[in-house]
Amino acid sequence: xxxxxxxxxxxxxxxxxxxxxxxxxxxxxxxxxxxxxxxxxxxxxxxxxxxxxxxxxxxxxxxxxxxxxxxxxxxxxxxxxxxxxxxxxxxxxxxxxxxxxxxxxxxxxxxxxxxx
Amino acid sequence: xxxxxxxxxxxxxxxxxxxxxxxxxxxxxxxxxxxxxxxxxxxxxxxxxxxxxxxxxxxxxxxxxxxxxxxxxxxxxxxxxxxxxxxxxxxxxxxxxxxxxxxxxxxx
Numbered sequence: 001x002x003x004x005x006x007x008x009x010x011x012x013x014x015x016x017x018x019x020x021x022x023x024x025x026x027x028x029x030x031x032x033x034x035x036x037x038x039x040x041x042x043x044x045x046x047x048x049x050x051x052x053x054x055x056x057x058x059x060x061x062x063x064x065x066x067x068x069x070x071x072x073x074x075x076x077x078x079x080x081x082x083x084x085x086x087x088x089x090x091x092x093x094x095x096x097x098x099x100x101x102x103x104x105x106x107x108x109x110x111x112x113x114x115x116x
Numbered sequence: 117x118x119x120x121x122x123x124x125x126x127x128x129x130x131x132x133x134x135x136x137x138x139x140x141x142x143x144x145x146x147x148x149x150x151x152x153x154x155x156x157x158x159x160x161x162x163x164x165x166x167x168x169x170x171x172x173x174x175x176x177x178x179x180x181x182x183x184x185x186x187x188x189x190x191x192x193x194x195x196x197x198x199x200x201x202x203x204x205x206x207x208x209x210x211x212x213x214x215x216x217x218x219x220x221x222x223x224x
Contacts, residue, residue, distance in 0.1 A: 004158075033211070042120075042203065042216040043159070056210040091158065104149065105212065107158035 002027070005074075006092050006108035014116050019079040019086070021111045025094030032075045033105065034060075034067060037089045046090075049075060082115045089113075118142045118213035122204050125219040128194055136189045136218045138204030149212065150178050150189045151203040159203060162189070194222050 005024040013019050025032050030051050035043040045059040049069035060067065064082075069075040079086055089112050093105035119141045128134040140148070147166035151159040165171055165180035165187060177190040189202055201217040 035214075040216070043205075043214040045211040045213065048210045059211070104161040104164060105159075107160070109158045 004029075004092055004094050004106050004108035006111050008111060009109065010112045010114070012114045012116060013082050015083055016081050019082050019113055019115075021077040021079075021090050021092075021113070022074045023077070023092030023094075023108055024074040025092075026096075026106050029094035029096050029106070031095045031097070032069050033093045033095075034075075034077050035091045035093065037091060037110075043091060046077070079113075082113075084115050087113055087115045118207055120204055120206065120213060120215035122202075122215040122218045124216070125221070127221045127223060130194055130196060130222055130224055132194050133190065133192050134194060134220065136191075136202050136204075136220065138187045138189070138215060140185050140187070140204070140206050140215075142185075142206055142213070145182065145206065147206065148178075148180055148187045149205040150176075150187075151205060151214075153201045153203060153217065155200075162202075191220075196222050196224075198222050 004026055007022050032049045034046040037043050047060045047067045048056040052071050064080045066078045089110045091110045092108045095103045095105050097103050122138045147164055149164050150162040152162050153159040163178035165178050170179045175192045180187045199222045201219050203217045204215040205212045207213045
């Protein structure tokens with residue numbers, strides 16, 4: 001009974017490259033959330049997706065960042081032309097029902113992105 | 117918007133009791149969560165309060181006062197493995213807003 005699966009666990013990119021982070025939600029969950037965590041800081045909401053729909057992307061930078069959750073396959077967070085400031089832990093979470101604020105989230109182990 | 121405030125760090129002794137406080141201001145409120153996060157690991161759910169009062173679950177209890185915008189997490193019979201960051205989170209609508217977390221260090 002797999003939980004939320006994220007890969008890769010660690011990702012190293014040089015400035016200007018693209019980073020692709022993958023997240024498979026828990027079985028039966030169709031709601032996915034991406035959060036970013038910097039050292040000594042809390043989790044910052046980025047985007048909330050349901051299958052084939054972006055519901056709320058208010059926390060995601062307008063440029064270089066995009067997210068998708070296709071009908072088949074994992075959710076992808078894509079960062080184009082990475083910069084050093086993108087270095088952080090990126091966590092994916094999923095929930096069964098609608099509305100993260102009254103239902104607990106299940107988190108993946110995160111992807112640690114390091115930009116050289 | 118949401119604003120959540122909790123202490124940055126706390127230290128307590130093994131076997132003791134510790135209370136981690138959280139105050140919040142939120143434009144919408146659908147409940148308050150506590151998560152535990154060990155270094156380098158995923159946050160894991162501890163508790164959820166939507167009504168005022170105390171919710172007890174084993175060694176962990178969580179309290180909520182909606183009128184005061186206040187919650188606390190109470191950990192009893194502390195163990196070394198309880199050393200972790202404790203995140204308070206709340207929100208309305210689609211997203212949970214997390215505090216910066218309280219780093220708890222349990223010492224012998």
